[in-house]
Amino acid sequence: MDRRDILGGGLTLVTIALAGSGRAAAKPGVELPDDARFMEQALAEASRAAFPFGAVIVKEGAIIARGHNRTGVDRDPTAHGEMVAVRNCLKEHGPEALVGATVYTSGEPCCMCMGAMVWCGVSRVVYAASLAQLSTKVDQINLSAEDVASKAPFAPVDIAGGVLADKAIALFK
Ligand SMILES: [Zn+2]
Numbered sequence: 356m357d358r359r360d361i362l363g364g365g366l367t368l369v370t371i372a373l374a375g376s377g378r379a380a381a382k383p384g385v386e387l388p389d390d391a392r393f394m395e396q397a398l399a400e401a402s403r404a405a406f407p408f409g410a411v412i413v414k415e416g417a418i419i420a421r422g423h424n425r426t427g428v429d430r431d432p433t434a435h436g437e438m439v440a441v442r443n444c445l446k447e448h449g450p451e452a453l454v455g456a457t458v459y460t461s462g463e464p465c466c467m468c469m470g471a472m473v474w475c476g477v478s479r480v481v482y483a484a485s486l487a488q489l490s491t492k493v494d495q496i497n498l499s500a501e502d503v504a505s506k507a508p509f510a511p512v513d514i515a516g517g518v519l520a521d522k523a524i525a526l527f528k
Contacts, residue, residue: 384515390481393418393459394519398483398526400436401461406493407526408436410460412444412453412477419452420444436460437468441475453477461523462489463516465496469503472512479513480504483523492527 393413400409404423412420422440426432437460444453454476458464463482464472472480480500489495504512 384513386515386518389416390459390515390518393457394461394481394483396421397459397461398519398522401523401526404436408460408462410436410440410458412440412456412458414452414456419448419456433467435465435468436462437464438471441471450475457481461526464500466498466503469500473504473507473510476510477512479515481515481518483518484520485516488520488524492524
């Protein structure tokens with residue numbers, strides 16, 4: 356695993372190295388031109404939730420599903436922003452749509468959400484606030500998204516973190 360901080364702004368590039376897996380490694384987690392624009396939409400979702408977490412799912416340049424944390428309103432502890440977005444996507448488009456999709460999420464996915472995205476074949480995850488940053492606001496299971504992804508070499512996921520992280524953290528009052 357190769358982790359580098361660049362730009363001094365908290366943007367973290369993460370490369371999942373699949374050493375010895377016999378497959379090509381996932382591409383480095385570079386920030387792409389549209390990332391900030393889609394992250395703004397994930398943050399807009401987050402701003403609608405009591406626990407400010409939100410996500411959007413993008414396929415071929417378009418948002419195909421949205422979700423925000425509904426753990427309180429639905430009385431469902433698994434209703435994290437990413438899980439709600441994934442379920443909305445499944446309902447509206449079926450599982451094929453998630454294969455190769457990108458998930459933009461206001462916070463680094465927990466192991467439950469990251470596991471769900473691996474099983475769904477999501478190929479790229481972009482998050483704003485890191486687990487370490489979120490841990491200063493709410494309880495977090497201390498297992499990073501890249502740790503989860505690195506244990507699933509059958510489904511390489513490209514991960515980029517730190518996109519609009521300050522804006523995501525500012526949503527916590
Ligand atoms: Zn989660």
